[in-house]
Amino acid sequence: NSKQNNNDTITMQTPWTMGNGTFNQRYLITEKYWDRKNGPIFFYTGNEGDIWDFALNSGFITELAEQQRALVIFAEHRYYGKSLPFGQESFNIPQVGLLTVEQALADFALLISQLKQELGASNCPVIVFGGSYGGMLSAYMRQRYPNLVAGALAASAPVLSTAGMGDPRQFFRDVTSDFEGYAPECSAAVRGAFQRVQDLAEHQAYDRLQSAFALCKKPSSPGDVRQLKGFLRNAFTLLAMLDYPYSTHFWGDMPAHPVKVACEAMLSGPDLLANLRNTSGIVYNSTGEQTCFDLYSLYVECADPTGCGLGSNSLAWDYQACTEIELCYESNNVTDMFPAMTFTPAERLAYCSKRWGVTPRPGWLQTQYWGDALSTASNIIYSNGDLDPWANGGVRTSLSPSVVAINITDGAHHLDLRGSNDADPASVISARKTEANLIAQWVAMERLRLK
Secondary structure (H helix, E strand, C coil): CEEEEEEECCCCCCCCCCCCCEEEEEEEEEEECCCCCCCCEEEEECCCCCCCHHHHHHHHHHHHHHHHHHHHEEECEEEEEEEECHHCCCCCCHHHCCCCCCCCCHHHHHHHHHHHHHHHCCCCCCEEEECHHHHHHHHHHHHCCCCCEEEEEECCCCCCHHHHCCCHHHHHHHHHHHHHHHHHHHHHHHHHHHHHHHHHHHHHCCCHHHHHCCCCCCCCCHHHHHHHHHHHHHHHHHHHHHCCCCCCCCCCEECCCCCHHHHHHHHCCCCCHHHHHHHHHHHHCCCCCCEECCCHHHHCCCCCCCCCHHHHHHHHHHHHHHHEEEEECCCCCCCCCCCCCCCCCHHHHHHHHHHHHCCCCCCCHHHHHCHHHHHCCCCCCEEECCCCCHHCCCCCCCEEECCCEEEEEECCCCCCCCCCCCCCCHHHHHHHHHHHHHHHHHHHHHHHCCC
């Protein structure tokens, strides 16, 4: 079922305020497996997209709900999907200023409290789940609202790198490692193809670039060439993140083992530019219906070098990357296979000042959500797959008996949140069992506390 919830906005400490206005927040809820007397509440902390996209790709939560007789709620994040506080004006300045991590967490806290009251579920323990940015939010919910949340599964949550605590070279280095892991000659071919792009750009051979990549419009400037490079690099980012052992329909249609499929395309013949075009087509032309590639509609350059997505969701994520979420990642063609493309704090400041009229707040997530001083937290699972380029921006080592790191061999981006599949590696089957056991323990402990 899809329902609406009115949440209070929180007055900002600026000359501009919205008082105590409300907005409609979307959430999905199913009582199919719930034992009203003893069952817990499993609550997904929505992230940067339509909540249905996450609900349809997080089958582990409903599988676990069936085992543990839980109520399941997927809550949409403010400013994403249909939860737009100001409708079509949500991304105007200053209305967009109410898009913060703190506000999103407060929405979830209010929603949990309100639904527990409406459903007569005051003694039902709450476990939060999330993947990627949603995983960060789940961990933050346990840290910020331990009175409401008994535990958190933070899958593929880059809580360190997004707080400015990582190596800016790490992300694209790890994307490269995925392709090198399949075959060293694969990453060498990618590197060689990008060098051909650079050579043509330096000679302003824009006609050749247009024909080589089937572009709808001929590049005509260094800016267009940068857009082309970002467009191509973004394809490899998505192929690495979504390197699942079966086909998926999450952020587009992907074949099984997309990194393998991409490397086979890159090594399919001597024409490196054609191979690079066909590899990007796995992401941008999965249906085969694109007759040409429109660089500016298929990829949006923004304050996240790993990609902001498209549509209004991309605006919301761009704003967050300009304010609290630090994503100053770079490729350099030394530690990775991509063209040298920087995104320094100074470049971030210049972009964000021009685009949104804001000054980024470096270190703010460290201040609010503890940085790497997480050992004093409790009841949080940080799970990461070793194929996921986000993994090394998160917690890879257990910090205490109740702040547990689970590393998943052959696992891509939050594979453990996906539903069971015959192609699952043994590592993720084991990880889900560990997660289920820990969650059952937390639920039992919280029941005792609530009584």
